[in-house]
Amino acid sequence: MHSGISVVLKAEQLGSVFNFPITNSLLMAWLVMAFLIAGAYFFSKSLKMIPGKLQAGIEWAFEGAIAYMTEVLESEVLARRFFPLVATIFIFVAFINEIEFFPGVGSLGFFHASEFLPVLRAPTTDLNFTLALAMISFFTIEITGIATLGFFKYAGKYVNLTSTIGFVVGLIELMSNLGRLISFSFRLFGNIFAGEVMVLVAGYFLPYVLPAPLMGFEMFIGLVQALVFAMLTLFFIKLAIVDPHEAH
């Protein structure tokens, strides 16, 4: 057992079921999922024509989000089609990031071979989760682009043989598109993981006072990162469905 700060870059494996590894981040993802699904289920049972405060708030948020998406995508049909994806990205990531700072997450665990294994770890501090989310976002964006513009027109955005400059621009577009996979996943992972490390370090220096305001700040960052992930998905969808000739 070693004292001091231990920063582990990857989610720790707690055990395995039929060769399927169970990590602490997977466990927490399931916990948040159960919380969200149960919450949504009981909320849907309590929907009324004359809304209470919670229902009015959620309705306000949904209407606002759809209105904003309609503005960005310039189509209400598309806004309503992509609203579930964008909203789920925000809600899932935001809840994970907020629950991360609840007591017990990261601090409850057991010692295994003189190494401390926390039972729960925020999935957003596990690259598996952020990369999975980035891939979902990436494929949604690309498939939407192909479905809207047609394969050849969409491919024409990246492979442009009409001029040298066009070809280079297309190549840069292609690279930046693929780069989204990395930027999406590492942005979320880096922000949340760094926040966790910072709170950990602050706790090492001044355990009873310093972490509190930092935790508050990190909870705010968690919300912002959830919003950033959802908004970027929305904006990239918009970029993908723009006709290459209209864009100029």
Add this chain to the structure above:
Amino acid sequence: MSELFSAFGVNWTLLGAQAVNFAIVLVALWYFLYKPVLATLAKRQEYVAKSVEEAKQVEALFARADGEAEARVRAADAEAEEIVATARELATTEKTRLVKEAEARAAAVAHDASARAAETIERARRESDRDVARLAVLAAEKVLKEND
């Protein structure tokens, strides 16, 4: 690349599991949250639109009823006025008739009185004539008697 992945603990099984997790959350929230909430919003919007339409209809109905009531009051007013005018006219006619009748009666009475007075005078004259005649006769008798 694989070194980088192993440093971050990227494992395709886990990555797939997290993708499935997200898909489950997406479907569950779609079914339990987005669909019912958006349906409620649409239902309420429809309800409000219907209510506004109904309120408009009721308002029109009220306006029509108001107009009808006003017209009826106006008609009643006119009718009452007419009745009063007729009554007044009738009263005037009646008054004139009564006055005329009274005048006629007064004239008749006066005529009657003057006639009676004339008759009385006549009678008186006749009576006095008779008296004069009798006196003359008496005087004559007396004269005759004296001459005898």
